[in-house]
Amino acid sequence: xxxxxxxxxxxxxxxxxxxxxxxxxxxxxxxxxxxxxxxxxxxxxxxxxxxxxxxxxxxxxxxxxxxxxxxxxxxxxxxxxxxxxxxxxxxxxxxxxxxxxxxxxxxxxxxxxxxxxxxxxxxxxxxxxxxxxxxxxxxxxxxxxxxxxxxxxxxxxxxxxxxxxxxxxxxxxxxxxxxxxxxxxxxxxxxxxxxxxxxxxxxxxxxxxxxxxxxxxxxxxxxxxxxxxxxxxxxxxxxxxxxxxxxxxxxxxxxxxxxxxxxxxxxxxxxxxxxxxxxxxxxxxxxxxxxxxxxxxxxxxxxxxxxxxxx
Amino acid sequence: xxxxxxxxxxxxxxxxxxxxxxxxxxxxxxxxxxxxxxxxxxxxxxxxxxxxxxxxxxxxxxxxxxxxxxxxxxxxxxxxxxxxxxxxxxxxxxxxxxxxxxxxxxxxxxxxxxxxxxxxxxxxxxxxxxxxxxxxxxxxxxxxxxxxxxxxxxxxxxxxxxxxxxxxxxxxxxxxxxxxxxxxxxxxxxxxxxxxxxxxxxxxxxxxxxxxxxxxxxxxxxxxxxxxxxxxxxxxxxxxxxxxxxxxxxxxxxxxxxxxxxxxxxxxxxxxxxxxxxxxxxxxxx
Numbered sequence: 001x002x003x004x005x006x007x008x009x010x011x012x013x014x015x016x017x018x019x020x021x022x023x024x025x026x027x028x029x030x031x032x033x034x035x036x037x038x039x040x041x042x043x044x045x046x047x048x049x050x051x052x053x054x055x056x057x058x059x060x061x062x063x064x065x066x067x068x069x070x071x072x073x074x075x076x077x078x079x080x081x082x083x084x085x086x087x088x089x090x091x092x093x094x095x096x097x098x099x100x101x102x103x104x105x106x107x108x109x110x111x112x113x114x115x116x117x118x119x120x121x122x123x124x125x126x127x128x129x130x131x132x133x134x135x136x137x138x139x140x141x142x143x144x145x146x147x148x149x150x151x152x153x154x155x156x157x158x159x160x161x162x163x164x165x166x167x168x169x170x171x172x173x174x175x176x177x178x179x180x181x182x183x184x185x186x187x188x189x190x191x192x193x194x195x196x197x198x199x200x201x202x203x204x205x206x207x208x209x210x211x212x213x214x215x216x217x218x219x220x221x222x223x224x225x226x227x228x229x230x231x232x233x234x235x236x237x238x239x240x241x242x243x244x245x246x247x248x249x250x251x252x253x254x255x256x257x258x259x260x261x262x263x264x265x266x267x268x269x270x271x272x273x274x275x276x277x278x279x280x281x282x283x284x285x286x287x288x289x290x291x292x293x294x295x296x297x298x299x300x301x302x303x304x305x306x307x308x309x310x311x
Numbered sequence: 312x313x314x315x316x317x318x319x320x321x322x323x324x325x326x327x328x329x330x331x332x333x334x335x336x337x338x339x340x341x342x343x344x345x346x347x348x349x350x351x352x353x354x355x356x357x358x359x360x361x362x363x364x365x366x367x368x369x370x371x372x373x374x375x376x377x378x379x380x381x382x383x384x385x386x387x388x389x390x391x392x393x394x395x396x397x398x399x400x401x402x403x404x405x406x407x408x409x410x411x412x413x414x415x416x417x418x419x420x421x422x423x424x425x426x427x428x429x430x431x432x433x434x435x436x437x438x439x440x441x442x443x444x445x446x447x448x449x450x451x452x453x454x455x456x457x458x459x460x461x462x463x464x465x466x467x468x469x470x471x472x473x474x475x476x477x478x479x480x481x482x483x484x485x486x487x488x489x490x491x492x493x494x495x496x497x498x499x500x501x502x503x504x505x506x507x508x509x510x511x512x513x514x515x516x517x518x519x520x521x522x523x524x525x526x527x528x529x530x531x532x533x534x535x536x537x538x539x540x541x542x543x544x545x546x547x548x549x550x551x552x553x554x555x556x557x558x559x560x561x562x563x564x565x566x567x568x569x570x571x572x573x574x575x576x577x578x579x580x581x582x583x584x585x586x587x588x589x590x591x592x593x594x595x596x597x
Contacts, residue, residue, distance in 0.1 A: 187419035190387055190490070191433030191480065192409025201432070205423040282423045284466040 025049070043249040056252020060084040063091060063241050087241070088260065095237040096264070099226045102158045106165025107218060111211070113166070114173030119199055124174060135171055139164045139221075140228045152233035161225045165218045172214035176207035209283045212276050219268045227261060333400055334365030334487035334520035336386060340395035343381050343544075355381040357544045358395065363537070365487065366518040370531035373541035374579060379524045380416075380492055382541060386522060387413050387490050399488055409437050412481040413490040416497065420465045420473045420480075427452065427461040429476050433484045451479040454513060471502035475509070482513060491523045495530075507533050511557070528575050532568060533558050540578050547578050 032048035044051060061083025062073040070086050071077025117123045143160060150156035180203050188198040230239025238257055245253035343356035355378045363369055371379045384390035386397055388407040397404040399411055407413075412433060420429050430448040439447070452458045455475040457468075465473055474494060481489055495503040511534065514521060525531055531538050532552060540548040552571065554562050562568060 183415055183417045183419050184421060186389055186407070187413070187415055187421075187477075188432070188436070189407040190389065190409075190411065190413040191436055191484065192412070193432070193436035197436055202421065205421075208423075280423070282464050282466065284422065 047252040052252045052255050057084050060087050063087040091238050098157045102161025103222045106162040110166040110169025111173050114170045118177040134167050143229050143232050147233050157229045161222050164225045168218050176210035180206040209280050219272050223265045337362040337398045341392045342394040344393040354544050359546045368521045368536045370535035371524045371539045372531050378541050378544040383524050410486050411488045414477045414494040416493040420476045422465045426463050430479045447483045451483045455479045471498045488520045
């Protein structure tokens with residue numbers, strides 16, 4: 001219920017950013033009317049919102065690849081909103097499948113291999129420079145290479161996304177391990193913990209909070225990589241619709257796909273962040289507030305809360 | 312100590328092997344030299360020698376940056392001495408271990424573990440079984456007054472309470488030597504006083520050897536049997552504190568307490584007899 005309450009609250013007291021949104025939407029519409037008319041009927045240079053959500057949206061039904069549930073315009077059927085939404089659903093499924101599989105493999109491989117390597121200082125030094133070199137390689141430029149190696153297919157795209165996420169997370173996980181504060185390690189060692197036990201129970205959890213930003217970055221990156229690889233060489237997915245829209249110079253469809261991808265990316269961020277916050281709910285600056293228990297704790301040692309809390 | 316609570320520990324076993332010298336610590340000609348990044352050498356410790364009997368409460372006092380913490384880290388095994396040796400319970404110190412756990416100045420309670428898991432961490436690390444761990448954590452959480460917070464996250468506790476958790480984690484190990492590096496330096500005066508009382512209460516029960524680093528002379532007078540004065544990396548004096556316990560304000564206002572305080576201040580370069588003490592330090596150096 002909390003998200004619903006938050007939405008209702010924001011409607012009652014609109015945030016300042018609503019003004020920015022209003023300016024963008026109205027400004028776009030004004031630009032659409034001021035821009036010179038295109039010679040091609042279906043591709044105004046700046047499409048109006050009305051064009052985007054009627055003509056352009058309906059034209060998306062051309063990307064519905066099947067003959068059932070909705071007419072198929074590529075075989076002479078008419079353009080319908082149902083076909084458009086089915087097409088969006090079908091291509092979203094293709095993109096999301098690639099993204100989720102690639103992201104999960106990339107995150108697991110990146111974090112896992114970095115944690116494995118970080119245990120040995122020598123191994124960490126050994127991989128650091130080549131890894132940073134790999135990080136500098138422009139990933140989008142590597143798409144053709146991956147498609148050549150693994151094919152323009154689900155496998156090729158997934159491997160490519162996993163590779164991009166792996167490099168990013170490996171670098172950031174090694175960094176996070178390097179940044180674990182010595183005091184925790186030394187404390188564990190004086191309590192009798194072996195080096196391996198200290199690594200597993202102290203270093204690994206202590207490094208986790210620093211991975212939050214990298215994980216969110218990886219989510220954004222994986223969307224770029226998914227759309228990029230679909231755009232360049234796959235027969236379906238949101239990136240493919242974008243490529244077809246560009247081929248037909250259909251700016252309206254491009255706008256719709258851009259909005260859909262932005263929404264998906266936002267949702268990915270939201271759920272990943274939620275998941276991560278749950279995983280590291282112990283971090284003092286994350287999770288539910290605990291003022292009440294802090295105050296209760298202060299009362300237990302008989303001093304005022306404001307004086308005793310040093311979090 | 313731990314026998315009273317009905318258990319023995321890995322640390323107990325280590326100590327038992329050392330021919331009844333549980334808690335005895337001997338530091339012989341310990342020195343510590345660091346290479347400064349600008350190229351010169353920093354002598355953090357210079358030929359420090361002393362020995363401590365089991366069950367003594369020793370405060371290491373001195374100005375900041377003069378080698379107190381380095382000395383403690385050498386005893387803990389976190390810092391190898393450049394020269395000399397350290398033995399604890401008759402064994403040469405070659406690294407950190409459960410027989411010399413340490414409470415640090417900074418907050419070292421693991422924020423990703425519940426309070427009970429923090430207290431049990433050392434026990435688990437030393438292979439103590441679950442049932443025994445539970446019994447000991449119950450005992451020590453009660454002893455530090457945190458039994459109601461066993462399942463809390465550290466972030467839900469105040470700074471003083473987290474210090475109690477650190478104390479319980481160290482005491483639960485049942486080690487004969489406990490090292491404390493300005494453990495109460497980050498809490499307010501009133502919390503610090505209540506932690507002093509708690510520590511002395513628990514020490515009266517356990518009689519561990521405690522090394523307690525502080526730059527606060529009042530704190531040393533409240534706690535210590537013995538005060539080791541460290542200045543410029545050297546042991547400049549080794550003083551017995553024969554004041555009766557508990558050392559409340561009245562005891563600390565007695566003439567002998569004031570004299571002791573003046574002596575310490577003098578040694579450290581403050582007070583009326585500064586010149587004499589400076590001469591003494593220079594003699595000690597030569």
